[in-house]
Amino acid sequence: MRIIKVFGCYLKRNTLNIFVILVSFGIFMAVFSLYSLPVEAVVYAALLTVFFILVASIIDFSIYYRKHMILTRLRKSITVSDFMFPASRDLIEKDYQELIKIIDKDRMEIINEKDMAYIDMLEYYTVWAHQIKTPIAAMRLVLQSEQSGINNELLEQLFRVEQYVEMVLQYLRTENMSADLMIKRYSLDSIVKQAVRKYSKSFIYKKIKLNYKNLNYNALTDEKWLTFVIEQILSNALKYTNEGEISIYMDDELPDTLVIEDTGIGIEPEDLPRVFEKGFTGYIGRMDKKSTGIGLYLCKRILSKLSHTIKIESTPGKGTKVKIGFATAEIAAD
Helix, strand or coil: CHHHHHHHHHHHHCHHHHHHHHHHHHHHHHHHHHCCCCHHHHHHHHHHHHHHHHHHHHHHHHHHHHHHHHHHHHHHHCCCCCCCCCCCCCHHHHHHHHHHHHHHHHHHHHHHHHHHHHHHHHHHHHHHHHHCHHHHHHHHHHHHCCCCHHHHHHHHHHHHHHHHHHHHHHHHHHHHHHHHCCCEEEEHHHHHHHHHHHCHHHHHHHCCEEEECCCCCEEEECHHHHHHHHHHHHHHHHHCCCCCEEEEEECCCCCCEEEEEECCCCCCCCCHHHCCCCCCCHHHHHHHCCCCCCHHHHHHHHHHHCCCEEEEEEECCCEEEEEEECCCCCCCCC
């Protein structure tokens, strides 16, 4: 089927040549007939001419088809710019190849400029995120020096600032996350309790009850990245739960699945399919004006790289369940 398509393109490309050959053949036949040459001589000359044209066309089509296949393979496998074109047949093909090389060179220069600009931006925000921690720590010490209702409120807001700074750092690090992984068996209880301890003051401040069941599960994962994900989910649960409780337990129906359930305001059904999209805040986020649309996007991205799954079930006004699946094929872990 492919060769028929290529042959059609070949005929279309050589339409003028075919027209010239047919006209020339017609002229010769007309001249032969006017001079009343013997039929045998005319037929013999015609057969020889047709045979020669047929052989030349087959050879030319073979070259054309071979070049097409080379370019097709090149198009499918090309990964770098220093590729080799098949030899050009004429000046026009050579001109096209030179033009493509010039365009590709300009494209690579633009890509390199963009990469350098991105690296500079990455370095700047990484340094900024680390430097901003110093004044945050200083403010925390000042606020902790005197206990008062206002200071406690300010400490809570300062804690949120720290979380946003941490989110910036993790967002920057996800670009090269694979180089920062240490996959092995970790106690899920230990990881979850780290996140809970970090938000213990928020639980007390908002008077949210924590229902925690011992998980008794060892997950094949990376401790640092999974801790960050659970912290983000707990942060969202606390942010959108004004009263009630947050429960953490292993799913009875789905093995290897951690559930973090809250009794908060929930998520609208039409927003659920898009909650992991970058920058998507949804109806609740737009109304509340607290959502950045980055937290769940980062969670999904990190868990995908860890070969874990995440699923959200929610009912508006009743609460949300976040399910993290750890089921994975057995692999050697360092």
